[in-house]
Amino acid sequence: MASSNNLFFYSVDEVVDAAYLQLDIEDTRDKSIFREFVYDALREIGPSSKDRKEVCLPVENLCFEKPCQAGYLIDLNLMDDNNNVYYYQMRQNGKLSSEIRKNQNNQTAINTDSRGTPYVVVHEEDTRFTISSNGSMITKANMSFMSLPVFDDGTIKVREDQKLACVAYIEYIYLKRERNRTRRMGNAVPMSEVQMAHDRWIGKMQQAKGRGKMPNTEASRQIARNWVTMIANFKDRKKNSRWGYWGSYYGI
């Protein structure tokens, strides 16, 4: 089983064992069930800014596969072999291909925004992204996404600021199960205890979420710099360099 050599991460087993020791549960035979609940707790806490990953994926036949760890898409850059970046828009739900506006001159499906700027349409599916046919020159996609951190053997890493929340969730689920189990025998765990455990879990979850959103020192400096200037540093965004390829196309 994975155990962390990084002091800031715990393995799932470490979290379950810590919960059992904290709760002083004598019957440890059902411990493995709580491994599942650690995953549930982590999903409930959600990814934080530290869980961002960036990969460069090859584009083949106008599509590229999502990595198996990809949760939510944060940012995407579509590029050709010369690293020119192409302007794109995500395809809107419910919009049919027949509704895409045609270029007046050659009637090819070149999509343009309200200012007439051409763009590539990107459509997200469950396991991959597909791009419109006017993006045939795109050969790679630089993708940033949220992902749960994992050890080399594929088991989940629990960040230290998420540990107490996971333990609180295990306590809540344990008491709920015990109440269900013992209710038939007349010595049920009081509902108030279950409710208190639930409240503790909610509190710890929000704490973990908040900690996950805290900027690190370097990010804090950046925030301070931007705050003083009061002007968004939009020039750094590759996405805005839409004239890169299309500018030469239109002779701009």
Add this chain to the structure above:
Amino acid sequence: MATRYEIRSDIILALTKGKPSDDFEIDDRQVDFWIDSERALILALKIKREGLFGLESYTNSFDSIEIKTESIDGNTTGVNNARYVVELPDAVLKLENDIGVYYVETEGGTQITRMKATDKAMMKRLRWAGPSETQILYYRTGENLILCGGNTNYLNNGKVNLLLVLSDTTNSVDDQDDYPISGDDIPTLVEACIRRGIQELQLPEDLLNDGKQQ
């Protein structure tokens, strides 16, 4: 705390009014049966009243029990049809939530956790809780524990250690071994056994507590 011999002697001493004899009507095996059955009752009531706290005192450990390989009927080509079974070395006491099988671990000390026999299909579907190469689980069918998960190298050659609450301790606990019961329950056990002895021998008893035997 106290050996089986000491507990049995105390009961016989009380029943023979301090004059134990070779001609005592009750066989030692009968007294052993009283001890085991009264212990089971004390334990069941204790669990109901106090939960599982202190249950280790009632357990017996069995080390290095071999894992046996059984082949499942209806072999399918390319599928591992072996089933890995641990036979329980002695009769386990039937207790709430099958706590009689108290603890199972590999010989190396890694815990083997449980899935209820009725839950095994559900557990196998769970991604993190179910059996996997790094996680061994067992379910109980009668006097066998069936192991799931783990790597075949361990399952084919490995052994397990068990902590069990036995229903009949005569095979596993010698006269000179500590009897598996918590110290504070020994007086209750002895008293309950004496009461059974009095009933069995139909000895007169001062039921009204007035100094007269009824």
